[in-house]
Amino acid sequence: MGNDAYGGPGDPGNGRLDEGTGAVEIRAIAEDEVEPWDRALSLGFLRSHVESAADYRRRQWEPGRLLAAVDDGRFVATFRSFDVELTVPGGAVVPANAITSVTVSATHRRRGLLRRMMSADLAGARARGAAVAILIAAEYNIYGRYGFGPATRGHGWNIDLQRTRGLRAGLPTVPGGRIDFATMAEMRKLGPELHDRWRLTQPGALARDELWWKRQTGEIKVPGFDWKEPFAALHRDAEGTVTGAVVYKVDDNWDGSYPNCTLTVLDFLALDRPTACALWRFVFSVDWVRKVVVENLGPDDPLPLLLDDPRAATPYVENADFMWVRVLDVAAAFDARTYGAPGRVVLEVEDREGWAAGRWAVEVAPDGTGRCTRTTDAADLALTASQLGALYLGGETVPRLAAAGLVTELRPGAAAAADLLLRTPLAAWNPDGF
Structure with missing residues (x-):
């Protein structure tokens, strides 16, 4: 369930005519x-x-x-x-x-x-x-x-239900759990708390404000962006606590007298793997549906491996970079996150705007906490502010950027060492446009 406009048709702004003259x-x-x-x-x-x-x-x-x-x-x-x-x-x-x-x-x-x-x-x-x-x-x-760099990817799947019988047997379940359809009013009431719990488990996720929920549930309609009420279902555990939600639409398509409908998942939230399995099993059981399209899912989500036949899932056509990050306060940004391994790396950052420019030491303790400070020590890696943004959430790797000539290794082995330090157990992902 995305929002409206992206940072789109823009002016590269190379200043060939009247940049900064005040004419405009x-x-x-x-x-x-x-x-x-x-x-x-x-x-x-x-x-x-x-x-x-x-x-x-x-x-x-x-x-x-x-x-x-x-x-x-x-x-x-x-x-x-x-x-x-x-x-x-x-x-x-x-x-x-x-x-x-x-x-x-x-x-x-x-x-x-x-x-x-x-x-x-x-x-x-x-x-x-x-x-x-x-x-x-x-x-x-x-x-x-x-100074912006692509920091998350959107990754979806097309799933042919005629090639797979759905999920594998033996996957985890929620004892006493249940799934119920929800009205849009119920989603406005219960969705925000669920999302606030979920987003703290997913690097790259953003908070959703009240206006977001009103728009996505149809209380507010924006001209030019057609809204049709979708299906929404909530998963609850045995105590009645909401642990997941799926929002989807279904087209009405028939091949003669045979149903040939496509179900498109618009939003999917699950606080744990058993809840996710229960929701996916529900999605794959909807009558008349022959194809499920998941437009945007975490790039490392195991959904295909949950299927009886993983080959039934093929990549969605719009899989690409999604959210871009620009670091403005290097110390505050890198102090806030955790890291994959203890160690130290010194980064030489080129930033034409000056916000991230300089030499920065990232030091990681055995417990995964880190501290980022300015330093005069010799640099291990040289990169631009754009590449710093791409690496910040762990959605990109240092060796890949180095292989592409976008990061320069100043000390042999520094790219591999920095990759271990910056590695995250869960790939960065943001499901929401804005």
Whole structure:
């Protein structure tokens, strides 16, 4: 169950025309300017036909957080950020600056407008105490130059139920557990507590606010984003505590007189493996369904291995990088997470914006806690702020980046040693667009 807009059609901002000249003003919009800002957002996302979503945008408005580029009174670029909690390896959370609704009008590209908006927003985020900034990049080649790196992946599956009889026998169960359908009102009431428990177990997960739940359960509808009530089911243990949920839709497709329906999983939360198995068994038992599509699941989720025939699961077409991370406060970010092995690594970070630039020592104790400090010691690895962001949640590996020429090994064996240190038992994953 995703949200609306990503950091998408943007301006690479190489400054060839008038970057920083003041010919176009960059400023925060007032609350009474939300409607023209929303119109500019729709134009930027090539959705000029969409009705105004100004009422919804007013709910998102915060002083100083919706930016615009203004040329002769006309909004020609948009940018929004908001504060959110990000779970890091070990279960702690750090304050993150989430960036979305990024557009630059086709009439004003190549003028550095995105760079000016991004610089202003990141400076404000760092002043507010954000450890990192995050976004979802609609275009791969734009955001690395601002210090963002792809830190999580979305990974889904297409499962042919005619090739597998469902889950293997003998998988763990929940004694006394039960599954019941839930109304959207029940999801608004019970979903937030379940998600708050789940997100602390998943590095890369984000908090979901009240507006998220209202939108995803249909209490609030946003023009241009069709909402149809899905199916929702809750899993409870023997004591009646909610331990999992699945939200899905089913198409109505028949091959002559034979049902040939596809069930698409929109949201899946389970606090433990027995709950997950119970929910998957339920999903695979829905009448008339011949194919199950799981659009987004943790990249290391064992779902295919739970099937009677794992070959029945084939990769979803949209599997790709998803959430990007930009480290703003290196010490705060790396102190918050835990690590895979004791040791020490010194990183030389190049950052054109300056937030993460310098030489940093990450020292890990035997209990997996770490401390990150500035140092003058010789560096083991050299990398950019973008690669630092890619490595932060453990979703990328040092040896792979080194093999690609994106990390430079300054001490023989440093890449392998750093990989052991940064390794996480669970791959970073964020199921939510924003």
